[in-house]
Amino acid sequence: MMALVDHADRFVGQFCRWGVILCLLGLFILLGTAVIVRTIPFVSISGYDEIVEFLFAWLTFLGALALWRENGLYRVMLIEAAAPAPIRWLFGVMTQALMLTFALTLAVKGHEFLQYAGERTPFLGADKTWWYLSVPASGAIMSIYSAIGLARAILGRSPQSSATPGLD
Amino acid sequence: MFIATILIGLCTLILFGVPIAVALGFVAIATMWYAVGPELLTIFIQRIYAGTTSFPLLAIPFFILAGNLMNTGGTTQRIFDVAHLIIGRIRGGLAHVNVLASLLFAGMSGSAVADAAGLGVVEIKAMKEAGYKPRFAATLTAVSSTIGPILPPSIPFVIYGSLANVSVGALFLAGIVPGLLMGLGLMAVVAVIAKRKGLPRGEARPLTPVALRILAFALPALAMPFLVLGGIFGGIVTPTEAAVVAAAYAFILGRFFYRELAWSQLPEIVWESGRQTAQVMFIIAAAAPFGWVLIQQRIPNALLDAMFSLSSEPWVILLIVNAVILVLAMFIEGIAILIIAFPVLLPIMLQIGVDPVHFGVIIVLNIMIGLVTPPVGLCLYVVSSISNVSLSEITRELWPYLLALIAVLLLITYVPALSLWLPHALGYGVVR
Numbered sequence: 001m002m003a004l005v006d007h008a009d010r011f012v013g014q015f016c017r018w019g020v021i022l023c024l025l026g027l028f029i030l031l032g033t034a035v036i037v038r039t040i041p042f043v044s045i046s047g048y049d050e051i052v053e054f055l056f057a058w059l060t061f062l063g064a065l066a067l068w069r070e071n072g073l074y075r076v077m078l079i080e081a082a083a084p085a086p087i088r089w090l091f092g093v094m095t096q097a098l099m100l101t102f103a104l105t106l107a108v109k110g111h112e113f114l115q116y117a118g119e120r121t122p123f124l125g126a127d128k129t130w131w132y133l134s135v136p137a138s139g140a141i142m143s144i145y146s147a148i149g150l151a152r153a154i155l156g157r158s159p160q161s162s163a164t165p166g167l168d
Numbered sequence: 169m170f171i172a173t174i175l176i177g178l179c180t181l182i183l184f185g186v187p188i189a190v191a192l193g194f195v196a197i198a199t200m201w202y203a204v205g206p207e208l209l210t211i212f213i214q215r216i217y218a219g220t221t222s223f224p225l226l227a228i229p230f231f232i233l234a235g236n237l238m239n240t241g242g243t244t245q246r247i248f249d250v251a252h253l254i255i256g257r258i259r260g261g262l263a264h265v266n267v268l269a270s271l272l273f274a275g276m277s278g279s280a281v282a283d284a285a286g287l288g289v290v291e292i293k294a295m296k297e298a299g300y301k302p303r304f305a306a307t308l309t310a311v312s313s314t315i316g317p318i319l320p321p322s323i324p325f326v327i328y329g330s331l332a333n334v335s336v337g338a339l340f341l342a343g344i345v346p347g348l349l350m351g352l353g354l355m356a357v358v359a360v361i362a363k364r365k366g367l368p369r370g371e372a373r374p375l376t377p378v379a380l381r382i383l384a385f386a387l388p389a390l391a392m393p394f395l396v397l398g399g400i401f402g403g404i405v406t407p408t409e410a411a412v413v414a415a416a417y418a419f420i421l422g423r424f425f426y427r428e429l430a431w432s433q434l435p436e437i438v439w440e441s442g443r444q445t446a447q448v449m450f451i452i453a454a455a456a457p458f459g460w461v462l463i464q465q466r467i468p469n470a471l472l473d474a475m476f477s478l479s480s481e482p483w484v485i486l487l488i489v490n491a492v493i494l495v496l497a498m499f500i501e502g503i504a505i506l507i508i509a510f511p512v513l514l515p516i517m518l519q520i521g522v523d524p525v526h527f528g529v530i531i532v533l534n535i536m537i538g539l540v541t542p543p544v545g546l547c548l549y550v551v552s553s554i555s556n557v558s559l560s561e562i563t564r565e566l567w568p569y570l571l572a573l574i575a576v577l578l579l580i581t582y583v584p585a586l587s588l589w590l591p592h593a594l595g596y597g598v599v600r
Contacts, residue, residue: 020442021435024229031226031412035405053221059229060220060453063446064189073187074447074501078543080185095186102193105209106216113213135217 009069012141016066023059027052047123054131061138068103068142071149092153100146106139171467174199178458178508179500188504189454196457199465212457219456220449223408224330227278229445230411231323234418235277236437238389239286241422241429246386247272248290252370253379260362261370262298263308264355266291270312271351274319275393276414278326280539284313284550292555299368304361306555307565310547312354314536314573319347320397321414324506324532326407327452331459331510334524336407337400338596342525342587346533346580353572361568388425392417401594448503455507468515475516482520486530486581489513493531497538501546505535522584525596529580529587537573540566 030048037045067073080091114136119128174195181191193216200208238244251269255261273287288309295305317324320340329336361367396414399405405413422429462468475485493513496505509531517527539547542563552559580586 017439020446021438024233024438024442024445027226027229028233028412028415031230031409032416035409035412049223052223052226056226056449057217057220059442060446060449063442064450064453066443067446067450072443072447073189073450074504075185075187076182076500076544077185078499079183091185094184095190098181098186098194099190102190102197105193105197105212109209110213113210116210132213132217135213 012069013066016062016069019062020059020066023055023062026055027059030055047121050121050124050126057131057134061134065138065141068099069145089153089156093150096146096150096153100143100150103139103142103146107136107143108139110136110139171465171470174461174465174467182500182504188501189450192451192458192504192508193454196454196461199461200457203461203465211460215457215460216453219453222330224326224336224406225449225452227321227326227336227408227411228323228448229441230408230415231278231321231326232282232444233438233441234411234414235279235282235286236441237415237418237422237429238273238276239282240433240437241418242426243276243389243392243418243421244273244286245290246382246389246426247276248287248294249382250386250390252294253382256370259369260358260367262291262295262300263304263358263362263367265370266295266305266308267312267315267351267354267358270315271319271347272390272393274316274347276321276389276396276418278317278321278323278411280313280316280536280547281550283316284310284547285554288313288551289554292551298370302555303557303561303565306551306557307562307569308354308358309555310540310545310551310562311566311569311573312351313547313551314539315347315350315354317536318343318350318529318533320344320400321407321411322532323448324502324535325528327448327503327506328510328528328532329407331507332514332524332528334528335591335596338525338591339528340397340400340407341591341594341596342529343532344590345586346529346576349576349579349586350533350573353576354569357568357572388421392421451501451503452507455504459507459511462511468512471512472516472519476519482522483582485516485520486522489516490530490534490577490581493534494537494541497535498541499544501544502535502538505538506531523588525591526584526587530577533573533577533580537570537577540573541570 030052034045034048037043064073080088083091110132114129114132117128117132120126121128121131178191178195181194182188186194197209197212200212248265248269251265251272252262255264255268258264269287269291270283273283277283291309292302292305296302316322320343322340322343325339325343326336328334329339392414395417396410399413400407400410419429423431475488478488479485493505493509496509513531514524514527518524539545542548542559548559548562551557552562
């Protein structure tokens with residue numbers, strides 16, 4: 001059972017990694033092409049902004065899922081690190097509970113939003129569901145990680161942190 | 169009371185270790201649920217998705233990618249070599265080189281952390297080898313990296329411009345004089361320290377063939393700011409497209425000119441850039457429903473009234489605003505402050521006649537100072553980890569530089585022309 005969970009976790013990690021890489025490369029190619037095409041008279045690429053929106057949304061939410069999985073979202077550890085063990089336990093449980101609430105809202109309300117959306121993109125005529133799906137899909141997997149994280153926090157096992165610095 | 173609960177609740181969650189994006193999102197969820205009910209939460213999803221669809225924000229991944237490609241592809245080393253060539257011979261030469269290299273790097277990268285983590289490794293190693301104390305080298309590296317996002321291009325300016333609906337080009341121009349003033353201020357402090365402590369002079373490097381070769385080899389790297397900024401201000405590319413051009417150029421330099429970038433390194437660089445982008449974009453996305461809640465609850469108006477009950481003097485309000493952002497920046501990550509503070513403070517600034525471009529420079533400069541102030545100065549942590557110098561040692565050396573940066577901040581705050589004359593001179597109008 002644990003081997004299966006481990007396997008699924010590694011699959012999510014690789015999926016996020018290659019998804020993010022493909023989205024960023026796709027954006028690079030599209031925007032680069034747009035700059036080049038602009039210099040050529042009578043040639044234009046239409047509807048590329050719809051694909052750009054798709055790639056940027058998936059880049060953001062797949063990347064956020066990767067960070068969620070690694071416990072790498074930016075956070076301030078100052079008070080938690082200085083607190084005594086029982087308080088630290090409480091902070092850990094509270095943080096995981098809030099993360100679970102947030103992730104469940106993304107998953108459940110995101111799914112409801114998909115039901116009502118029913119839009120098509122103006123130029124490509126594609127179903128916008130594939131664009132919005134980035135929110136509930138990542139939210140659902142985040143919920144699973146947060147549920148496990150909450151259980152671990154209650155049992156007093158803190159998650160591995162790989163927090164990375166911000167980008168100001 | 170309700171307003172205080174929202175704002176204090178958010179700050180408490182962040183300070184108690186809840187991830188910033190989650191804290192922003194959770195406060196928005198709780199407020200929407202309390203004010204209307206769970207049915208409003210589909211708006212939460214709509215807003216969070218919309219937070220990722222702003223075209224100007226697309227510049228962020230590519231400025232990050234450009235910075236990472238420059239650090240891996242050898243461009244950063246060439247920038248340092250040129251700075252060394254120019255001012256390495258004066259007393260405390262390598263310390264001045266540290267500041268000048270950050271000024272040059274700032275014209276290519278939009279991130280202070282990219283400067284501290286990339287250029288910082290080169291700078292600290294060179295300074296240690298030349299006999300400088302590691303804590304002096306580490307502190308100066310952290311402080312000089314804050315110039316990066318003030319001089320264009322700049323990731324915080326891209327975010328501010330997108331949120332406040334202000335021209336990113338105008339913000340880039342407005343940052344040039346303040347960025348140069350920061351550099352001059354830090355160099356002045358270095359000069360005083362160099363004289364007092366008798367810091368060494370760098371080895372003389374007259375115009376020898378070796379020096380000329382270094383310069384010639386670095387010229388393509390030095391051309392990058394002209395390519396990026398010339399493209400934007402020449403009306404050839406948008407800031408987003410300029411970021412793509414910068415990333416492409418950094419790749420070409422690293423792969424084909426300096427030949428230090430291997431194809432096998434690319435997936436890791438692209439992945440790391442995407443990961444760092446998601447770090448920022450997830451906060452921005454989660455802040456979108458939070459901003460919506462603030463406006464729905466008329467919180468900016470209430471704070472406007474509260475601020476004017478304290479004083480109606482613009483200079484006093486500016487002083488209070490600076491103090492508030494600076495204190496926040498000591499504890500909370502910069503992008504989060506930018507996102508939280510701007511919808512609250514911008515109406516106040518407009519009310520007292522402060523140009524939004526000028527305010528953009530003020531708020532970003534405050535955030536940059538926050539990057540090197542304990543206890544949550546990100547650049548301090550980055551530099552501490554790459555230099556193996558403890559945070560407390562760096563903090564002890566920090567104060568003269570901080571005073572110089574605060575002096576520049578006050579100058580920029582009370583002399584708007586320092587930020588605004590360049591955008592005005594080049595045809596970017598005042599937005600009121």
